[in-house]
Amino acid sequence: xxxxxxxxxxxxxxxxxxxxxxxxxxxxxxxxxxxxxxxxxxxxxxxxxxxxxxxxxxxxxxxxxxxxxxxxxxxxxxxxxxxxxxxxxxxxxxxxxxxxxxxxxxxxxxxxxxxxxxxxxxxxxxxxxxxxxxxxxxxxxxxxxxxxxxxx
Ligand code: CUP
Numbered sequence: 001x002x003x004x005x006x007x008x009x010x011x012x013x014x015x016x017x018x019x020x021x022x023x024x025x026x027x028x029x030x031x032x033x034x035x036x037x038x039x040x041x042x043x044x045x046x047x048x049x050x051x052x053x054x055x056x057x058x059x060x061x062x063x064x065x066x067x068x069x070x071x072x073x074x075x076x077x078x079x080x081x082x083x084x085x086x087x088x089x090x091x092x093x094x095x096x097x098x099x100x101x102x103x104x105x106x107x108x109x110x111x112x113x114x115x116x117x118x119x120x121x122x123x124x125x126x127x128x129x130x131x132x133x134x135x136x137x138x139x140x141x142x143x144x145x146x147x148x149x150x151x152x
Contacts, residue, residue, distance in 0.1 A: 003136040007129035008076045014121055015076070018069050025114065026065020031055055033110045040106065043099050072111070072137060080136055090144030100152035101142050108134040 018025045034041040034055065042048050046060050055061055074085050093099045112130060116122050122130070 002139075003080060003129065003132040005079055007132050008079050010126050010129040011133050012076050014119055014126055015073065017119055018115070019073055022069035022073070023062040023066040025118070026067070026069040027058075027062045028065075028118070029068060029107070029111055029114050030061055030065045032114055033107055036110065037103075037106055040103055043103065044097060068107070068111075072134075075137055076133060080133075080140075083140075086137075086140050087144050090141050090148065093141070094145055094148050094150035098150075098152070101138075101145055104138045104141055108138050 030047075034047070041050075044064070047055070050058065050061075071085055071089055075082060078085070112127075112134060115130060116127060
């Protein structure tokens, strides 16, 4: 199901901490992702060889994590209609990084888990809304992957 306008607003009403500090939350998401799905660490060459210790306070990891959170924020603020952001993101992740789309599902699950754990007030309605927003984000990324002819 596609997320509705109210669902973007419901999530955004709790989103200020992430907006204020995208790098820290993004860092937590990527660290959690690499911990739960170690093979995902190999997707980005600059993260492949890093030990768990080296993943702490890593500027590259914080920078990429910040991108993840900021892009998702932009997507919600645009009510899911801003195609340009998604298209650029799909292009870099398909052509440059070659990230199979299954990982978008995996990182979405991690984002959900981290947000619900770290952000105060995320009740069941906001949780459902966040799930739908992430699903829509992921689906639209998949559509651009299709357009680009990237099959993985
Ligand atoms: O932004 C970015 O960077 C992305 C995000 C997303 C997408 C889809 C869905 C959700 C989110 N990314 Cu990059 C992703 C990923 C990474 O980084 C890693 C691994 C996997 C995935």
